[in-house]
Amino acid sequence: MYWIFNHNFLIWVNNIPLLGCLLMIFIPRDNLNLIRFISYTISIVTFLITIFLWILFDESYHYFQFVTSLKIFNISSVKYVLGVDGISLFFLILTSLLILISILLSWNSIKQLELTKEFFILFLIIESLLLNAFSIIDLLLFYIFFESVLIPMFAIIGIFGSRTRKIRASYQFFLYTLVGSLFILVAILLIYFETGTTNISILYNVDFSERRQLVLWLAFFASFAVKVPIIPVHIWLPEAHAEAPTIGSIILAGILLKLGGYGFLRFSLPLFPYASLYYAPVIYILSILAIIYASLTTLRQIDLKKIVAYSSIAHIGYVILGIFSFNMEGIEGSILLILGHGFVSSALFLCVGILYDRYHTRILKYYSGLVIFMPIFSTLLFFFILANLGFPGTSNFIGEFLILVGLSQSSALLTIFSAFGIILSASYCLWFYNRIVFGNLKEKYFNFLQDISKKEFIALLPLIILTLWIGLYPNIFLKPIHITAVRLISHII
């Protein structure tokens, strides 16, 4: 058992999926069951190890824990050092859980069966890259992992997407992210040139001059803003979601958006405190725009996935507001909302994916009166719609509430606007649910109707449990974040 307490095991966490890829290369393509089985076991193993991380996490220590380093990926003074602290812990767990659920779900739903092996290999590569990105304590390598996720996502959206507009969507996704990311490259190089290191734990103690901070913060913002997405560079998100396969959407919504939030928490705030305070009004305006505009646009959408995508943008607007409110409640609330949004949005995309698997259309017009033949599905969907609203008792409520508390300490006017956003989210969520589930059954469009299957139910189950758990007893989740958030705030002040 001692190997667990050996400090190496963060490397295992990150790179077990890569080992799985290596294994899978040697399996012949037709042996579908073996491929699925291997990817499934690898994702379960990764998930269990990340749970270990949580159990062994020391909540009273505010620096990085489980720090390990390897002698690969070394470029002059850039070293591959991994570490977990309060902020990244839950991102790791979120990532491995969502990948586990997606692999479970994609058992039978890949259209091009002969490309199953490539699909799972891409998936495991994405998982490994994301886990690495969330746990690495080095700026340049974070950037490399952050950007390397583009290639497999481009392939997944483009090859396994569901409609013919997918090429344009994957182009947009790729190019938007690329343009934003090149500015952050220049900023990282400038930091490296000025301080001689890109190690975050050293950089946290470096004070940049104020003018330089302003420029560097803008460069970092350019990249994270596209990833988050912040209006006005949000257009790639609905397109990418509409074209991606279900599992691609889950990964996109659940994790890739969090990369932007994580980037803000890990890099923009601690490294450039003066610049963050300086630009905070801009962020406030953009986030409130995101909340209100995205919620209003949702009312006009006809594609189910686009509705969920725009609601994603709205929720991330809350997250960014929370991050930039510069107090304890705001940051803890934003991390909780990130977690909650990860669960709830993924679950909503899952439900839409269930509908798409059966009826092969995502246009709102064709769905009505589903409760008659799919009661279990309707119940689950209702639960997630309420969670999306921010209904008390679910994770989103805790997150939004904490964010509003934090925001009210910064500015009362903003709180009024964002509380207004909650009403808007209620409007589109309930209307969405109402139109699909209740009403008369439109028989002429459907040939057969089938309720949710056991596999999909089991895939949704962890999300339900986690949402309720965070909603009813969030303290367990808040404790690890607490001390890190304290350090973050004290540094800024």
Added chain:
Amino acid sequence: MNILISMIDIYLFMPELFIIFSFFILLIYGVSISTNKNYGYPVLLKSIGYLTIIVFLFTLFFLIKSSDFSSVYFSNFFFSNQSLKWIKITLLIISIFYIFLIISNIYLEKLNIFEFFLLFLLTILAIFLIISTFDLISIYISLEILNLTFYVLATIKRTSEFSTEAGLKYFILGVFSTGILLFGISLIYGYTGITNFTDLNIFIQNLIENKNVIEFPIQLLLGLVLISVAFFFKLSAAPFHMWSPDVYEGTITSVIALFTIFTKVIIFYLFINLFNFAFYDLFSIWQKLVIFCAFFSLFLGTFIAFIQTKFKRFLAYSSINHMGFIIIAVSSANCNGFYSLFFYIIIYILINLGIFSSFFSLRSVTSYKVNKQARYINEFIILSKTQPMVAFSILIIFFSIAGIPPLAGFFAKLIVFLTCLENSSYSLVIFSILISCLAAFYYIRIIKIIYFDNFEVWPIYLPIDKLKANVLSFSVLSLTLFCLNPNLIINIIYIIVIM
């Protein structure tokens, strides 16, 4: 005492001497046997190809076994030191790969002229001479050997009018640029009376220190500009790039691989030698010229490449784009700049080996024993289904060119940006970043064509043969596995450069 040729000259010149002798022996062998009626006029192409590989291996042996000391030889016309030795070794290994690449392709192109490899031997000889020049006159002489062989190689497919026209264009423009080079050299000689690099360096230093000039003498500046014009022409950097798309399109692909892979390294090394050693103190003058060319190359290379439909022209414009990046690295006259340049060139050569080996393999079969090289970008279609492994290799190579992490091309661009930032040329960095975003688009478009487009008639290609596959896999693997331990190669190149 002026001894014309001493023992040390022969010793340092040994690899080149060996190449000259073997060239003659192979020439006699080729001519005497292939025109021999008793042997049935055999086609000696492949045998001479393999023999050149053996020649290169022997030259490698000579180089590795030679001792490391720096000196000038042949009465200060050439120089040699440790780093030069390793650069020559690298070039020989690359040329061995190049022969692997084209040896079966020449057969398929029905180009049964065995002098091809002999001309290639002469090219390598010229390259060795160019990178060890130390004098303005020997620049001209060695560059002329290279140019002459390139002119002949450009028109080697005598049965194709297209190729002849391209070669003629290259010849006329190349002669013109050599004339400009000679004019620049003669201006400098006319003003200073010296042609050796060290003497030039001392002269210009004294000029600045003693006379405290504010304006430099016009002959020096004009000579400088004209020499660099000739170099930029050879490199196909804008605004002297007009010849490269037409020549690239017309000449046969094997020769284009030669042009792309070999000219860059030698001309840049020559550039660095000349401008950092001889004209170092005129830095403020030539830096502006270099930055102007960089801007222009980046700009033109990106925007014209958008509308290309033929692959070879596309390749020409993309190489103009890359030249822009490398010229940025040249514009800083310190060791770091040189190091980033060399690193970028090595990665660029790897990428080009990969591109050419995958592009050569696209020979569409039209009827029995009649195959045609793919010419248009759209002929890349559905490669993912007909040849999935080649398609995947092309994916990796193109993502690497576009500069996407974690592939090797990204690291090359990273280091160039770092040197640029150290010189505080921020606008250059921002401009080149934006340009590389735009450039990424048309590289990804090719990947899109391979993977995502559909067409009713699937083009069928010959499967790639073993030697080319070896080169392709070497290129792809080195590009992917580079990210695992970049320190390894970076340190090696740094040590080579510092010496």
